[in-house]
Amino acid sequence: MAAPPAAKKGAGGLASLPEEVLLIVFSRLRIKDLFLLAVTSTWWLRLFTDDPAFLRAAQGHGARLLGFFFQQTSFIRCPKMRQDHMMQRASAFAPTFFPTPGSHPLLGPTDRALTYFVSDADGAFNYATPLASRHGIVLMRLVPRSPDMAAFFTPVVFGLCNPVTSERHVTPLLEGVTWPELFLGGYAIVTAADSSLDLDDICSSRRHVFTQLIVTSYDREGLQWLVYSYDAATRRWTTLTACLHRDEHEVPFRLEGANAAVVHRGAAHWLYTDQNLSTCPPTSMYTLRAEVGGAGATPRVSMTKLPLTAGESPFLYANRDGRLSVASLYGMCVEVWTQQQQDGGGGGDHASPWLRTRLIRIPIEVPSAHPYAMVSQREWFEFNGGAMLVLFDGGAVFLLDLEKKKKVEKLMDLPPRLFSNERCKMVVPYEMDLSEFFAFQLGSLFARWNKQHVDLDVGKA
């Protein structure tokens, strides 16, 4: 990593500072300022691209988890609040970002309004509820200003933004869906890299470019599920017909685990059970699979029953080898089942066998602090690619890496005020590999510069 002193020539005296001191300075800069610094000279560019870990240095375990988004002020349909909201012409009551203690200095160290990172002059994000996040993109349900706001059922509009790049996107109305007549279920934030099978694309900055949003919604009884797809390029919604229909005598499907889909090999996957009380096994599990489509394409949707029964809190994720896995809890044990690879691959997802691949005992050190806490109240979240789970317990955040470390680590405590209000419990973990992102963005430039310098050297020789 250390460049020879001669290479620092073009980098000024600042480059003489050791990395840990540079990080102290950088922690006071926005990521955009770092980008601009990086392109001042070869030395600086190399500092950021050679070793993506450099920017990760200030972060601890769970480097991908940068923090949490939540809404402190929920919008209530009372006349006063409606009137206020109609009058607001500036940003107010936007979601709040709460950084993890080890979060990147660029995002921390204290909680800030989302609008600190993403401009929102017209107040579109006022009262927005964060729903899901993926690869640095945050999805929110917005509270649209419309003359018929007095109506009980409100139209559905989504906002997406990336606090790191400051990009933002507001969808048009989702026609035909009013909330809470139809409840919103699962979400899939699809990026440019998802629909591509090109490895270069998958491992590139394209994974941070929002291209498509897939939303599932269900009626009050949970008997009918609908899937909608939104294409960012055409700014159009595609409404799919009812993809699932349960007869009235059947048990309604229930979305399990995170409402953010596992987007994996060209499709979004959600996990469902057909048992309302997951504590009464055996419960059948199903995956809802929606193909990720190109522009204007209608995603194919299918429901597959898994050859497994669910334990407590079943949870779907893609493991490090890129295979679908289901983790569920049995007492103090986490059982992981993984779908096996099929010869030929492609399309025949449903027929692949599932094997139990892991049995992890949750070590006693965590529960001993809170005897029944781990089992009583928790939410599990997936980190894309990392297969890391976050366990919630009245504000305490635990990390359990199902793939590597068989150890539960306590990461932080969320402030109790987040949990004091029943309505504010919607907390969305925010993950992104910033250093990787940064290096990708600058990498291509560095490659070109490097080539040029080699060419020059060859020319001289």
Place this chain on the structure above:
Amino acid sequence: MAAPESGDGNNGAARMVTLISSDNTRFEVEAAAASLSQTLQLTILDGGGGGGDGIPLPNVDSATLSKVLEYCIKHAPAAANGGAPNATAVDRAELERFDNEFVNIDQSVLYSLIMAAHNLEIEGLQSLVAKKVADMIKGKSPMEIRRTLGFPDPTPEEQAEMNAHMLEYGWAYE
């Protein structure tokens, strides 16, 4: 953060310690001021640095050390006062004015200062200088950063590549 200045109200009994810079210059300073450094604080609490012994600081030269001590002496009364609940707005403004002027110095001195503050663990000084250096970069174009920080100009080829890159990733540079 600030507290009433005790510059003229020195009770005379304040304990003094001696610090020795890398070029062997001796600095005598109140223990309270030197204790702003987390690193020195432990040594001083252990009774070090008194009398003829002195604490050697092999990583800090005399020019930098005198600057560091200037900061410590100014900030020691406020630090000693803890949360400084009775600090007046005037005191705070005075300290702020001092800080602003203090970092209005040559870049090379800034870099030496932040290194010293980092090594000696003087939290306030470290963030003061870090803020100053960050401000020299913040909100500037690459060309302006180069000018401010004294980097040499790029070759025309480098400049062309950079322009192409910034066009490609326009969002990052808007």
